[in-house]
Amino acid sequence: MAGVTSPSMSVYILENVTHGNKSYSNLNEGYGKVLRYGAYSQEVLDRLRWMEEVMAPVLAKALEASGGIDIRALLAEALHMGDEGHNRNKAGSLLFLKQLSPHVARVASADVAEEVLRFLGDNALSVLNPVMAACKAMADAAHGVEGSTIVTAMARNGTDFGIRVSGLGRDWYTAPAQVPDGLYFAGFSAADANADIGDSTITETAGIGGFAMAAAPAIVTFVSGSPKDAIDATMEMYEITETDHLHFTIPALDFRGTPTGIDIRKVVELGITPRINTGIAHRAAGVGQVGAGLVRPPMDVFETALIAFADRYGI
């Protein structure tokens, strides 16, 4: 139809180089009034158009010139720089900027390079989206292992919280999502909060985010709690996980690997649900992100999955 353009959306492509599987993410818009939290004002749409039309082609060329960025290595370094990789990606985003900036300067005009470098640098979440996709590529490689009780995905849609389990095929186990407990941006309160939403919990599934809180004591100013709570959060997650991560380590815990691989048997046996760092969306469409905090999945999803596991494997 004349005058109607077909909008496109560029994505990052992440590849698990060991297992060959791929994953994808869009580009991060920043905090506050952003489409991914439900805002869609002219300002939001204008930013998205600039990201697509101006920034994305530059990033594509810069990433190609860079030969690709090792997000696992970047995350490992960021965890030594006070990030937990989900709600705090200050260091990771700067490491991302550092790797991209020489190429951006090379492939873009001075005006555009200036704009892109400012946008990437000022957005402390710039690397969050490729990080989430990298976690997805890691977690997907663990899916489909016969007899495995390890969780390979957790996600919420604002209504339900769902998990997938490695040894249980394509089924999702769901229950109503809860409202996060956290800190609100100025002018907002818990009364504004929607139930938990988004697929960013792939970070905790992969052993970072809430599971790596001990690496990020400064994050408590954003998600609530004390630095001691941050240590406790990670220690608690060792109780319900299969292993310590080989690559993601926590200096404050003598470089112990982050707790990785949620085991539904341990969750149900101990009554400890995963600890998730999350953003909080306004309950009304159009407003956007209004805070950040903590949430835990409903225990039901683990119980239901464990019963399904027992049924399937005849235990």
Added chain:
Amino acid sequence: MAGVTSPSMSVYILENVTHGNKSYSNLNEGYGKVLRYGAYSQEVLDRLRWMEEVMAPVLAKALEASGGIDIRALLAEALHMGDEGHNRNKAGSLLFLKQLSPHVARVASADVAEEVLRFLGDNALSVLNPVMAACKAMADAAHGVEGSTIVTAMARNGTDFGIRVSGLGRDWYTAPAQVPDGLYFAGFSAADANADIGDSTITETAGIGGFAMAAAPAIVTFVSGSPKDAIDATMEMYEITETDHLHFTIPALDFRGTPTGIDIRKVVELGITPRINTGIAHRAAGVGQVGAGLVRPPMDVFETALIAFADRYGI
């Protein structure tokens, strides 16, 4: 004389905006074979020439366009990102890059911008020199207070270690410098080490570096020790300092300010000398930096200063 050029050396200019005093530093060359540790091979000289002829003019324009960078604010943020500001400036150097990169892209040609952004980004010490000068600007403002026993400078020249005290005018109190205890780069050992050298101890004088070790648990892989030692180092320095820093805080210690303002009375009374993170220079001219570690000033300098204080003030 024909054919002889007069080499120039650009410097950062730091201004203490509260007190009006200024300080200066050269540009950081990186690790290893660098002039400031005594190396002067062709590679070292070529790098210095590139820094002076290509990078410095770009940085001058970029800094002017930026309106100046608030190094105290940058340091405060870096301490929440695993830096201690002396031997670990990974986060601070990236924050520096973040602020400069849009301007560099604007003021330089694509080729030069690419080179400069790569050099700044790949050098995890890029911000160290302006940080040291900023610490100097802060410490100088504390100098010359009648009756004050606070240390306002510590420095070493490879032979002696000297301190200056606020209430004791322009005198330096010196004693033979010690050899740092630390970790060596591949191929080097303690037998190669020169006695402690450099004026970077202005960082500890201003309340960061070894005094802020608790902010930087990952640094122990570079200077030796365990993350617990890093906490202990900071806790020990509270014993010999006057106050907790208002701006430099440590997340892992519930955001307590870093121990700041070494009091020569406390040092002598408790027998605790300041804890300093430092690089280690090879004892032979021309080699450069061979490691990094810890050093403490000789107790003599504090005792001598305290006797001078008693003499001067008739105590």
